[in-house]
Amino acid sequence: MKLGIVGATGMVGRVMIDQLENLNFPSDELYLSASEKSIGKEFFFRKKKYTILSINELLSKSLHIVLFSAGSDVSKQWAPKFAEMGVTVIDNSSAWRMDPNKKLIVPEINGFCLKKTDKIIANPNCSTIQLVMILYPLHLEYCIDRVVVSTYQSITGTGQKALNQFNKEKEGFSYYEDEYEKIYPYPIFQNVLPHCDSFLDNGYTIEEIKLMKETKKIMNDKKISITATSARVPVIGGHSESVNITFKKEPDINRIYEILSKTKGVIVQDSPKENIYPMPFFSHGKDEVFVGRIRKDYSCINSLNLWIVADNLRKGAATNTIQIAELLIEKKYV
Structure with missing residues (x-):
């Protein structure tokens, strides 16, 4: 399982990384991306060093899931590009929430409606x-x-x-x-x-x-x-x-x-x-x-x-996003 995080250095992105550190999340490879000023910075995750990549570099990593938490403008520009490549995007911004063609998911409530064809999934407002x-x-x-x-x-x-x-x-x-x-x-x-x-x-x-x-x-x-x-x-x-x-x-x-x-x-x-x-x-x-x-x-x-x-920052953002990813993996949609 190849997992990417866009917005890894932000408040929500950091919480996502912390939670993944403590969860038994089945990620074999992790790739982190953030704004241009953060490119090259280093993170440690499960005792391994990771370098912040550009989002364009992330696009070339053949990911299974990418978690977005970098604002609406970034999501609108880049989420469709990942989706076109078959990557499942779970987006924490407001970009896709009210799009009638995108699912707005709280797993405990409407996770059952997810399908394998859902490639951009919206995370609700906190x-x-x-x-x-x-x-x-x-x-x-x-x-x-x-x-x-x-x-x-x-x-x-x-x-x-x-x-x-x-x-x-x-x-x-x-x-x-x-x-x-x-x-x-x-x-x-x-x-x-x-x-x-x-x-x-x-x-x-x-x-x-x-x-x-x-x-x-x-x-x-x-x-x-x-x-x-x-x-x-x-x-x-x-x-x-x-x-x-x-x-x-x-x-x-x-x-x-x-x-x-x-x-x-x-x-x-x-x-x-x-x-x-x-x-x-x-x-x-x-x-x-x-x-x-x-x-x-x-x-x-x-x-x-x-x-x-x-x-x-947890159930209102990072936790719910990761729960959606876990549900997709459980259903074998990724």
């Missing part, structure tokens, strides 16, 4: 993945009518430059007086920005639109009403979501607990009297999605509130 991991099993039982979600998203979702800005401000640098690279329009340290990605003419951000559209595609139900508000918070360990769900059937809280407790990849943390609930502090470095604060919404019929947390 905040979408953790949301649908909770919504989908509940939808099967009670049929979701409407979702209202507010996200509190880690600075790591913006990338290394955001983390650099946070660290500078934490060290005491003044956003308005000192010269350093700023990725956000305001300070992020000790602040919350109701602003994830760019604003559109309708007042929503691109991140909010992703949440709304991707959720419907993954769950294969366009009738679900969903609205979202996304905020950037000075947190490193993961994304948090406050979610209000209205069902078409009356939900039973005990049954909700039972369903989520039995859902693969989900951990229920819900004992408020003992101060047990999901937090990025505990999700950091873990692959599961954590859910808690599960309670009835007494203001609306057939409704409940809950709180979801997951490490956005």
